[in-house]
Amino acid sequence: xxxxxxxxxxxxxxxxxxxxxxxxxxxxxxxxxxxxxxxxxxxxxxxxxxxxxxxxxxxxxxxxxxxxxxxxxxxxxxxxxxxxxxxxxxxxxxxxxxxxxxxxxxxxxxxxxxxxxxxxxxxxxxxxxxxxxxxxxxxxxxxxxxxxxxxxxxxxxxxxxxxxxxxxxxxxxxxxxxxxxxxxxxxxxxxxxxxxxxxxxxxxxxxxxxxxxxxxxxxxxxxxxxxxxxxxxxxxxxxxxxxxxxxxxxxxxxxxxxxxxxxxxxxxxxxxxxxxxxxxxxxxxxxxxxxxxxxxxxxxxxxxxxxxxxxxxxxxxxxxxxxxxxxxxxxxxxxxxxxxxxxxxxxxxxxxxxxxxxxxxxxxxxxxxxxxxxxxxxxxxxxxxxxxxxxxxxxxxxxxxxxxxxxxxxxxxxxxxxxxxxxxxxxxxxxxxxxxxxxxxxxxxxxxxxxxxx
Numbered sequence: 001x002x003x004x005x006x007x008x009x010x011x012x013x014x015x016x017x018x019x020x021x022x023x024x025x026x027x028x029x030x031x032x033x034x035x036x037x038x039x040x041x042x043x044x045x046x047x048x049x050x051x052x053x054x055x056x057x058x059x060x061x062x063x064x065x066x067x068x069x070x071x072x073x074x075x076x077x078x079x080x081x082x083x084x085x086x087x088x089x090x091x092x093x094x095x096x097x098x099x100x101x102x103x104x105x106x107x108x109x110x111x112x113x114x115x116x117x118x119x120x121x122x123x124x125x126x127x128x129x130x131x132x133x134x135x136x137x138x139x140x141x142x143x144x145x146x147x148x149x150x151x152x153x154x155x156x157x158x159x160x161x162x163x164x165x166x167x168x169x170x171x172x173x174x175x176x177x178x179x180x181x182x183x184x185x186x187x188x189x190x191x192x193x194x195x196x197x198x199x200x201x202x203x204x205x206x207x208x209x210x211x212x213x214x215x216x217x218x219x220x221x222x223x224x225x226x227x228x229x230x231x232x233x234x235x236x237x238x239x240x241x242x243x244x245x246x247x248x249x250x251x252x253x254x255x256x257x258x259x260x261x262x263x264x265x266x267x268x269x270x271x272x273x274x275x276x277x278x279x280x281x282x283x284x285x286x287x288x289x290x291x292x293x294x295x296x297x298x299x300x301x302x303x304x305x306x307x308x309x310x311x312x313x314x315x316x317x318x319x320x321x322x323x324x325x326x327x328x329x330x331x332x333x334x335x336x337x338x339x340x341x342x343x344x345x346x347x348x349x350x351x352x353x354x355x356x357x358x359x360x361x362x363x364x365x366x367x368x369x370x371x372x373x374x375x376x377x378x379x380x381x382x383x384x385x386x387x388x389x390x391x392x393x394x395x396x397x398x399x400x401x402x403x404x405x406x407x408x409x410x411x412x413x414x415x416x417x418x419x420x421x422x423x424x425x426x427x428x429x430x431x432x433x434x435x436x437x438x439x440x441x442x443x444x445x446x447x448x449x450x451x452x453x454x
Contacts, residue, residue, distance in 0.1 A: 001184060003159055006072035006302040007293050007337040013070075015159055017184035023191055026151055026180040030122045033177020034149035038119045045145050046096055052141075052172035053089040056082060059168070065294070067161050071129055072302040072338070074293045077256055085133035088141060091420035091436070096145045099441040112452045117445035119147035120222060121198030126189050126212075127162070128203040129155035129304055130259045134418065135203045135226065136165065138435040143201075144174060146444040151197070153182035153189060155204075157304050197221065199444070206358070206384075206429045213432075224433030224443060227426055228358045229261050229386030232379040233415055234369070234401060235277055236392030237270035245391045246280035252389070252416040253364040254288060254342050257300055259308075261430075262387045262409070262416050266348075266355050267366045268375045274368045278346055281366065282328050285342050290333070302337040303361055312340055312361045315354040319365065324348045329362070350381055358384070372397070376404050385427030389415040408434075 003013040018026075037045075056063060064078035073081070099117075106113040125139045132154060140150045154162025166181045182188055193200070193215045199222040202212050206227040216223050233252065239245045252264040269277045293301035303309060309332055316330055329343030340362055348355055348365035355365050369375045379388055379401075389411035390398040402410040408425035411417060418424055423437035434440055 001156065001159070003070055005069055005337075006304050006306070007339075009306075009336045009338070013160060015163075015183055018182050018188050018191075020191060023151075023182060023188070023195065026182065027122065027195055027197070029177055030149035030151060030180055033175055034119075034122055034147075037149060037175065037178040038147035040147070042097055042100060042145070042147075045147065046093055048173040049089055049141055049145055050093055052169055052174065053086055055168045055171055056165075057086065063161070063164055066164055067132070067158070068293050068301075070160050071132075071158055071304045072293050073256060073304075074295075074298040074301045076296060076298075077301075081131055081133050085137050088134075088137040088420050088436070092141060092145050092441075095438065096142075096441055099438045100146060100445065110454055112450075112454070114450045114452075116448045116450065117146075117442065118448055119143075119445055122149040122151065123199040123201060123444065124192045124195070124197040125150055125152045126192060126200070126202045126204070127152065127154050127158075129157035130256065130261075132158040132161045133165075136162070138226075138424065138440065139201045139203070140179070142435070142440055143444040144179065146441070148198075148444055149178040149180075151180050151182055151192065153184070153192060156185040159183060199223070201443075202226070209431065222433075222443075222446075224435075225426075225431045226261065226424070226433075226435065227386075227429060227431040228360070228384060229263075229426070229430050230265050230356070230358050230382045230384045231262055231387045231389070231407075231415075232382075232405075233264045233267045233389040233391065234372075234375040234379060235267065235269045235273070236372070236390065236394075236397065237272045238393045238397070239273070239391045240393045242273055242276050243280040246277050247284045248415065249391070250281055250284040250288075254285065254300060254362050255416060257303055257340075257342075258362045258364070259304060259360055260416060262418065263360075264389065264415055265359050265364060267364060268369045268378055269366060271368045271370055274366075278327065278344075278366060282344060285328055285344060288342060290339065290342070300342055300362060302339045304338070306338045308361050309338055309340055312343070312359065312363050315352075315357065315359060315363060316343060316345070319345050319348055319352040319354045322349075322352050324352060324354070324365065350378065356382065372401055376401055379405050383429045386430040387411065387415070 288299040290300035329341035333339035342362040387409040423434035425434035
């Protein structure tokens with residue numbers, strides 16, 4: 001399997017894909033190794049994860065350069081991701097013990113009742129390329145802390161990063177017998193679905209998630225999925241600083257070239273401030289340097305997947321044909337890489353694909369609204385339910401809107417933000433289950449109830 005640099009469309013490495021035989025061997029290795037790992041002390045497992053974090057931070061320049069080379073993520077953003085992912089490790093260090101330890105629920109003179117939390121066993125983690133440290137840590141580090149074995153399949157677009165992560169885990173003392181890497185594309189992912197794991201954790205598109213859920217239903221094992229989004233932002237007429245709101249919204253839309261599950265993909269603005277907001281929004285987007293992702297100044301790099309260029313062009317054409325206006329951008333950039341200009345559309349509505357279908361790229365539509373009620377209706381007009389944001393001065397007014405939208409996460413005066421302290425979960429087509437928070441710690445264990453009569 002060839003690994004391509006998306007900024008140059010050149011092959012930077014060739015790796016050997018796993019076969020049925022090699023995957024079965026890796027699963028057998030994990031089955032044999034997990035028995036001693038699950039009975040090891042929680043503190044020892046946490047110490048090894050802590051050491052892993054130190055090793056990653058100490059090698060951040062090499063790891064960031066590798067991430068940039070295969071995903072096209074600008075180098076500053078690659079460093080930001082690796083540094084930011086450390087908060088997952090800190091969360092495990094601080095919280096794993098309270099949420100994984102036995103709980104004594106009830107007792108009297110004759111009986112005691114308690115709960116113990118047992119690891120699932122050996123899990124398959126089919127991961128994503130857009131934030132391989134963040135979304136990877138969300139699963140495999142928490143699974144390891146809970147005493148599970150993990151077969152981790154990084155996306156084929158982040159293979160080298162996945163291999164580098166595994167080396168750091170081994171250096172930190174995580175046994176190879178409890179962490180194995182599956183190398184390959186969709187066919188390898190399909191093979192994992194046909195194997196007998198004790199749980200499956202997937203991050204990726206809704207379309208693939210549906211196929212996975214259908215395939216795995218007969219297995220009767222835990223299946224958790226973080227899928228896509230079509231995340232809205234509503235800018236109220238009482239927002240304190242229109243220019244700052246536009247700056248924040250633009251970053252939430254175009255960071256990592258819009259390739260984020262929780263990127264702002266559609267914006268609704270109160271009609272009284274619509275023109276002013278768009279002016280500042282375009283001013284901000286026009287300042288974003290685009291180009292070589294290895295340069296420190298670059299903010300917009302290439303798309304990681306060439307196919308996504310077609311999706312973006314299709315949404316732009318559909319919108320313009322129905323009356324939308326291109327305020328900035330609108331075209332691919334002529335180069336060997338997978339570059340597309342950051343693009344902003346005005347005069348959009350919900351008959352257009354750009355306001356209904358996931359984009360996952362540097363494109364956003366901005367629509368005028370007359371009231372909070374209209375904003376709620378439009379924000380809710382989606383099959384997705386990952387995040388929603390409101391910018392405004394009145395917290396209670398903002399909460400009145402946010403309380404009505406059916407999403408796993410809501411933001412007031414911020415957006416495109418993930419914290420390990422609270423659960424990260426999707427609703428509807430955005431996924432099933434939670435990572436992060438205490439719910440994300442317990443996602444990798446199963447409770448066993450004890451009734452002890454004295």
